[in-house]
Amino acid sequence: MSKNARNKNARKANALTQREIAWGGIAFYAVIGLVAVVAIGFTFMQTRSSADSPxxxxxxxxxxxxxxxxxxxxxxxxxxxxxxxxxxxxxxxxxxxxxxxxxxxxxxxxxxxxxxxxxxxxxxxxxxxxxxxxxxxxxxxxxxxxxxxxxxxxxxxxxxxxxxxxxxxxxxxxxxxxxxVKGPQTPEPGAACDGAKDTP
CATH class of the missing domain: 3.40.30 (Glutaredoxin)
Structure with a gap:
């Protein structure tokens, strides 16, 4: 094989093996997936019915x-x-x-x-x-x-x-x-229970 042919094959191999990873696209889809998981979880927490209660x-x-x-x-x-x-x-x-x-x-x-x-x-x-x-x-x-x-x-x-x-x-x-106590019936999970009215 000629020297020119070897160089041409080496350039082709390098072009294939040195392809850059599209980190921007990966990050975009990862964020979209995370937002979807959080939204689904929040919706689930807000829509739990009394059937879930003890x-x-x-x-x-x-x-x-x-x-x-x-x-x-x-x-x-x-x-x-x-x-x-x-x-x-x-x-x-x-x-x-x-x-x-x-x-x-x-x-x-x-x-x-x-x-x-x-x-x-x-x-x-x-x-x-x-x-x-x-x-x-x-x-x-x-x-x-x-x-x-x-x-x-x-x-x-x-x-x-x-x-x-x-x-x-x-x-x-x-x-x-x-x-x-902070059970599945709670409409506002995580809301405070102190720092407000302290007297009857």
Whole structure:
């Protein structure tokens, strides 16, 4: 083979083997793919239904709750409310024990953030109140307060979910807390539960 032919073949081989990688195109499609994955994940989180929520005996659920920020009072159809339109300021729910009733509209905002609100009818036995206090104290996304108008000694409420109980030692207290503190019912996962309203 002549020297010219060898040089020509070498140039052809070099042209094929030294092709540059199109990093711009790869980066573009990688970003598009990442955006698509994030969008699908966010949509999934926002559309989880109550069917994904834990099953607790005696649980009452409510769907299609409003989520508007409003001023003034809201006429809720359950006591305590399970969700709905609410005050723009949430009630601090970072393991708080309140000794007076809370404003419904602030507490409902906390439910939207993933809190569980434990309420009790005034006059609950001291031992039972102590047990509920121990369940809440220092546990983020929980709060405890009296609720004079409720029809059961104890109620546990999360967004769209409520459980009525007669006794603080009922094992369903722990079941409810495990299932609903920042659970799948949460309309605004990751939203804060402190730094807002600190008093009843």
């Amino acid at each position: 099953s607790v005996a005696g649980l009452v659920t409510k769907d299609d709750l409003g989520r508007e920020h409003v001023s003034g009072t809201v006429a809720y159809d359950t006591s305590p409310p399970m969700g709905g339109d609410h005050n723009p300021v949430w009630q601090n729910c970072d393991g708080r024990v309140y000794d007076a009733p809370l404003q419904n509209e602030n507490a409902v905002h906390s439910l939207e953030h993933g809190a569980v609100w434990i309420t009790y009818r005034p006059g609950l036995a001291a031992a039972q109140l102590d047990a509920l206090t121990n369940k809440v104290t220092g546990i983020d996304y929980t709060m405890l307060s009296p609720y004079p108008a409720q029809d059961a000694p104890i109620k546990l409420t999360a967004w769209g979910h409520q459980l009525s109980l007669d006794d603080a030692s009922d094992p369903r207290v722990d079941e409810f807390l495990r299932g609903f």
